[in-house]
Amino acid sequence: MKLSVVIPAWNEAPLIADAVACAAAFADEVIVADARSPDGTGEEARHAGAVVVQSQRKGRGPQLLAGAGAATGDVLLFLHADARLPPRARDAILRAMEDPRCPGGAFFIRFLPRSWFTRILEPGNDIRRGITKRYYGDTGIFARASVYRDLGGHKPWPVMHDYEFSGRLEAAGPCVYIRDPCIWADARRFDGREMRTLLNWILVQSLYRFGVSPHLLGLLYPDIRGYQPQRFVALAKREIERG
16 A cells, blocks of 8 residues: 655744655655745755645645645545654554555654653543544544545644544544554643643634634634744654664
C-alpha cells in the first residue's frame, strides 16, 4: 500500500522542514497544504521535498480537503506541523489496514515538553476518546483513501472538522487506536495557559454540541504561533531515537 501524508500549515516556517523530513522517513508521499503563508512556509516545505498545494486561509478543513485531493496514496495520514511520528508508524498503519473492514484510526497522543498538566491530560484524552469515539487531528488520523472519498472527506470548517470526521470514520467500521508507537505533539498551546486552554476546549466542544456554527467557533481559538519551536523539535527527535 502507498501511504500519503497530508500536513496542513499556515505560518509554520520554523517547523515545516522538520515536519516534512520526519514524515518522509516513512511515507511514500508528503503533501503540505499551505494557506498562502506570508512567512514562506510553502517555500520551506517545497525545499524539504514536499508536494505543496495552495489553499485559502479558512482553517484546516479546506486545507485537508485540498491536500487529500492531491494525494495518490491508498492510505491518507493527516499530520499537524507540530506533531511527530517515528518511522515504525508506517508498519503500524499497514498492519491495521490488513483488516479489510478497518477504515482507519488514530494514535495515542503524548505531549512535549512533559509537565504535570500533560501527564494528566493524556489519559484523560484516552478516556474521552473511548467514551465518545471522537478525536482530534493532533492524534494523527489516518484513513483508507477510498473510504475518505466515500465519506466526503473533512467538512470545510475552520475547527471541529477533525472531531466531526472522526465520528463518521468510526461509524464506517472498526477503527484502530494505535498506542505503540504514540504520536508526539507540541505542548505549545498549554505553555503558561493550561487551565485557560482546557476551559476553551470545553467551551468550544459544548457550543458545537448545541449547534453553534464551526465558523463562529473558529473565532474562539487563540493564535499560538508566536514562539520558537527548537525545544519541541529537539525533544521529539530524542523520543523518536529512543524508539
